[in-house]
Amino acid sequence: MDAVLTARGIDKAFFGVKVLDGVDFDLHGGEIHALLGENGAGKSTLVKILTGAYRRDAGTMQLGGISVEPRSVAEAQDLGIGTVYQEVNLLENLTVAENLYLGRQPRRYGLIRRARMRDDARALLTRYGIDADPDETLAHYPVAVRQIIAIARAVDLSGKVLFLDEPTASLDAREVQALFTVLRQLRAQGMAIVIITHFLEQVYQIADRVTVLRNGRMVGSRAIADLPRRDLVALMLGRELAEATGQRDPDATPPDTPAAFRFQGYGKRGSIAPFDLDIRPGEVVGIAGLLGSGRTETARLLFGIDRADSGQATVDGQPVTLTSPEDAIRLGFGMCPEERKSDGIVGDLSLRQNIVLALQARRGWAHPVPRREADALAERYIKALDIRPPDPNRPIKFLSGGNQQKAILARWLATDPRLLILDEPTRGIDIGAHAEIINLIARLRADGMALVVISSEIEELVAYSSRIVVLSDRHHVRELRGDQINAQAIVDAMAQPGAAA
Template identity: 45%
Template sequence: MDHGAVLEVTGATVRFGAELALDDVSLRIYRGEVHSLMGENGAGKSTLIKAITGALPLDAGVIRLDGDATRFRSPHDAQRAGISAVYQEIDLLPNLSVAENIWLGREPRVHGRIDWRRMRAESRDILAALGIDVDPQSVLAGHSLAVQQLVAIARAIAVDVRVLVLDEPTSSLDLDEVAELFRVMRELTQRGVAIVFISHFLDQVYEICDRITVLRGGRFVGEFVPSELLRVDLVQKMLGRAAADVETIDRGERLPEPASTVLRATGVSVGSRLVDADAALEEGEVLGVAGLLGSGRSEFARAITGVDPPDNGTLTVDDVPVVLGSPRSAIRRGLVYSSENRRTEGIIGDLSVADNITLALQADRGVLRRITGAQRRELATSWIEALDIRPADPERLARTLSGGNQQKVLLARLLALSPRVLVLDEPTRGIDIGAKVEIQRLVGELADNGLSVVFISAELEEVLRVSDRVAVVRAGRIADTLPAGALTVDSLLALVAQPDEEAPS
């Protein structure tokens, strides 16, 4: 037992049926440190976090808080003990105000009634500490995913927190917002707060973390100091094999071949968020879309797939003008969309993998043309095998899968529709390097087989690696479209960050 640790886990074991999700795992967290928990998707990170935050009981092992053995029966128990978590998928109420979300369930009261003035004032102070200039009375749904993520963090630190778990907190943040978050994290550690930081961005881990614990296959691999561990060695410990053995792709050097234009957008506008967007997508092409948060990249994806129908402009499929008034109308034209928000617009966690895969196909067929049980099993099994979804159990609940495998389930759902155009918004956000490479390679294989792909990512290196051409989005406009092979990460960053004098008001 380590008496200096604020939180210590020894011998943690969790079983799901016959499967060992955690096998004798240990973890030590000290006051005033940032401790990174690293591993591939499915390594056991989420299971361990759920155990120490009261969301999941241990089958064996001990959790100690300040040296005393403890057992949390619920997340509420853990929060009362000073352990709070902010997860990658934002768990807030978008229809409520920012202040209401920060104080939900613990609202300040006077004579039994909510003290709204105090709640707003304290919310404003907490947000200011995070560097966010947001009206506490504004509705959460009106803000970007980045701001919503910061509000979730504000909620976690609004109480007397001793251990703060941040699960992929930077996945929706731009560089300036990451810097602000790191500033707040350092301030918290100076107050003695211990932070568990989970991220797949190695640069961020090495910048902010004091120690690293690596898990692989549900087992403890080791505890390391970043300054004493090369990044290539960290990747090897996470994967169980050398980083050089992970096969990567690079379409940027591919010589373009003549192809027909499948989809063309001309002068497409959606309010002030997307203005006069022009783009063309060829058969078998991967068109990368690069832009800062709020630049209009997601608005472009939603406009060309009927999620947010354009106010102006024209869309053509095979040179024939089309009106896409809904996602269903887009699907019938062969255009499918995968949202950046997997939780609210993607995976249905309480349905099985098979039901998730067949969901869109059944919706397209309608209630009178039911997919039979045999067809459902055959379809799900074929896509599980084709995309290497793990574990290969079609009846397993989707929420129990790792983030990378959930993303594969979403891809299977869309590919089951036999689309011609696949629009992917942040398909690798928050997944580990191994799963990320698998998704990237799959996109390349699909394009090689004639599928046209729009690929949106905040990681510019990934955009260049995956894409044939790159559309640069700035201030709601597609500023330029260039061959990926003619760009570097630095030159692309300069393009996306360049001020746009014609930005919409």
């Protein structure tokens, strides 16, 4: 079958950093094609080039065998390429009919023919099995219905190729199946569909083919029927990881040490399925899983950023309620987030101010940390963690990524936490800082601190984790202990369907 859309040798760089390197991509009519890859793989950049949002630096693109170079999303739509983003880009204050025909309303003598628009909208909604009133405002309907309305509009505008960016991220299981029914209908009509998703279970439900990007390069494109889940996970992570065994440090925590922190049946609908997790002093619980598996959602729940709607948490055997990070901090929890620039540092504040931030939050803003104490804490942790340059007055935004990460760690160490949650602590930092943080994790474990560490670096988890919990499709699917902890076992567990939990 000839490809409807073909891209060859696509390159793209931002500020001298290449994010796409010679990517090839083919899309056929009457297929649903999953585009997969971890953070930074280049998926969104490729889609934005193919849909006119970005201009490519090099390469060619053909639609129906004809060379094209869309210079805008509107121009791509005119060519037959539609896009629906995760955050539905429709206007909630307008009616369903107005959203479907916005910018192309039927007119007569310069006036909008509202009756005609309403009838056309009703016919379009019926075609997609959407039970919606054309005269009702879009805000009246749930996200799933808005998503399908956005798809109906995009297909009506374009009609050849449809790109969907994380369309199921905010949907429950029933809503996902309703969306898939529409996508299967479009596929049967010959539509070429690309879906970006992190849910492997859904990939195997809906996709005909899959293309995997890694570090800006296309590493594989296969028919889903010929691709076992384990092989797909290995493609996404890199085959070298599947073969690595890592070098493990011995676990110094006695097996009979009671759990200080227990989470039983803990979960949040639409975020992470209920799970059980015990954490003992002096151990590192590693959290492994592909992007979108529920790793960060687990951390947010443990730290009270998101509130659980099922289960029970206990500390030292006493029930506790985590309704906010303030509750977690009072209980002796700390957390270094994955996105340090947006969620971790306060860029315009000094290094000193960033280090004492969590301690100040625990004491309350009515009781400011004295300057002498702040100076002493900053000096202590700047020296202990070798933060450079060692200037406590320097705005933290001028530090390197690795030193910013160490400053966030210093912030929580200054509170003397009992449980420290680290979400991707070594991502995006230089080799020297990387090694220092790995050594720090080992020291904190040896000193008796309880740690939960989320990382996409499998060898790291193997090396320092006492136990590893593996997630898939927002379910905790397996816990590895002792001799079970190796890279191959982690990859195999990642390939398990989430519903198997």
